[in-house]
Amino acid sequence: MEAILGIIIAAILSQNFILVKFYGICPFMGVSKKIDTALGMGMAVTFVMALASAACWLVYEFLLIPLDMVYMQTVAFILVIASIVQVVEMFLKKMVPALYKALGVFLPLITTNCAVLGVVLVNVQEGYNFLLSVLNGAAGGLGFTVAIVLFASVRERVNKAECPESFQGYPLALIAAGLLALAFMGFSGLSIT
């Protein structure tokens, strides 16, 4: 129980993948102009992270360890993630069109997202079992969602503010992201154990 709570708190707050570990900055800057799309992206990332954690755990445990090929884990994981996202995209398009409409445009973006690879590597590093890996993936995705939705709502307001021309757009967004990351540093001491 303690381990589960610890993982959730770490993945969402104290070890937030974006604002503390600085993974997945690309979608964080790119898809955060509107709260709606940010939420869609967050949901898609949560979905893919949980799925990738499960698949990669299986590959790691039943393929890489028995064959003594752990040193190839990064390459293997990228292969697994990229394929799984593609298959999921096709599956959703055919079977669950409603979900595909909500997540579809974001799925190809996530294929090469380093936050997804990051969560899988963390799972391996921490030696989580299957369920804890999936949990860490889902919680990490939720942490991503929290960060990107917070950032999108900040950006929607900041974009209306008057500022020197040289700061308009991305410079101001990057500064806002930096401040948000500083705020999340406040969670760094938080732990259950």
Next chain:
Amino acid sequence: MDIILAIAVLGGLGLIFGLVLAAASKVFYVETDPRLDQLNACLPGANCGGCGYAGCGAYAEAVLKGEAPIGACASGGNECAQAMAAIMGVKAEAVTRKVALVRCSGDRSYDKDGNLVRGSKIKAEYEGFKDCMAASKVGGNGPISCKYGCLGFGTCTKACKYGAISVKNGVAVVDEDLCVGCMACAAACPRNLIVPVEPGRNVVIACASMAKGAVTTRGCTVGCIGCGLCKKICPEGAITVTNNLAVIDYSKCTNCGLCATVCPKKLIKDSNVENLGDPTVKPMNNPEVKV
């Protein structure tokens, strides 16, 4: 040996995933109607949202399903409606082009001493977000005296994907040549000032003030006071005055321009918004009318 094993395992993994993907693309193949691409090709592709759908693609899909009427695309106009009708194998009624009209004539001009000689009065310096929605929420009905008038911060300008609306002398003005009638500006305007009209209309009521005449006059030199002179002179009975504001019924209006000649505030005008406030201007497009 290690290298060969690594190549074999990862290559095999890649091959398996490749086969799975190939199989999945067959199993989960979704047939798309070829007409969808054709419909998309007819549409302007600007994704303005004027039809009420998320974008051109969403509208094309809705038409294909029979959920949306053909001809809802104001931007594509009649040509687009006919092309879409041909693809769907139905007949479309002719679509008349509409353009946006800003119902405010309160653009300001000043004399050489800086006194306001024309337009709506500014009652307070506004220092907040340069955005109409934000400005309209300020206590006391916003920074200008007329609580119905254009705030002039250009929220409509930002909403327009065609660069057809701009703020001149504190009031938004539509360029009819560029406007496609998607009415994205109307949705953005917090004061609901923007309405669709047929382009080239001789007479439009360019004011939205529903305040009493005296109140309107105090706030603006060109506000409709609801005097009803236009209503009296209109030979077709096309003009009514409700809530201190004249309204033209275009199904009856013959575009003669008589009303424009009697308006004491000179706010009934050619929708091209030239020659504002000049009493010697004759109604355009109609040489029959003598002033």
